[in-house]
Amino acid sequence: MKKTLLTSLLALIIMVTLTSCGSVQVVADYDKAVNFDNFKTFAFYKPGIDKAEINDLDKRRILRAIENELTSKGFIKSENPDLLVSIIASSREKIDVYNNYYGGYGAGWGWNPYYYGNYNNNVSSTTEGALYIDLIDAKKKELVWQGQGVGYLNSNMEQKEERIKQFVKEIMAVYPPTPKK
Template identity: 55%
Template structure:
């Protein structure tokens, strides 16, 4: 019985740890766009202002996008080729794990009898970040990246988590046109 309980706890731990580190990424783009022409960028303030998150988290996201765009060789400009906008969604996931193996003592029918079982409830917040790249001249969306991941509630881990999410989204830019 103890081995089964330990195994259940280990499986739960692995599931929680892998779910926290995974970022699910999807992208879409305009197949007619010439991505080689884009060299500069600026943030699209009206779009960013609509994102329904705290100003502190907006700053964290914009800082991460800035770093990644510059790492990709883009230059921030007053007269940009691309406008960068963001959109966010969050939801709370509630996972209930039923452990049919209880613990306790005694013989017969008793609340602490072996096999009584218990439930474990785990709550996590999951966020989706959309990064839109808009052709500044045509005012048309040319690329969109979306990343969904578990969010960190610890203030000292938030920037690190946001950096990872943004990095994995922008890893897919520019699209491979093969």
């Protein structure tokens, strides 16, 4: 009975952990004085993109995903844009150590001749990434909107592109901002 309960609890914790790893936590900030309806065209801001400290393959994946999201919102890529798009990306290795104890009958009540127990240490390593998408007013050269997404990254190459698309899609879902009344 106790092992079944413990196994069920462990399965629930793993399920919650795995589903939370799939989501991207998104926050956005913007200039409330800006009318975002005036922006119709965009271009990528090369000096900003060149500073992003990620490999060129991932940069291209991110830029393609941003371009797809903006064009799906009705924006047109232009040589004379209203908005300049820049990115900042970072990642860090996150190491978690879990100490698990499975005890037998009477555990925790002092000495027991029938006592048994088992200690397990589990170590897991994941990569957490952050992606910032900056939208800059091309005429004023001022940042008008910034979206940030934080979540876990896949090292599996087949899933990497899909994960990047998910990051960008969830960040761009909050653009244009809708001011609260």
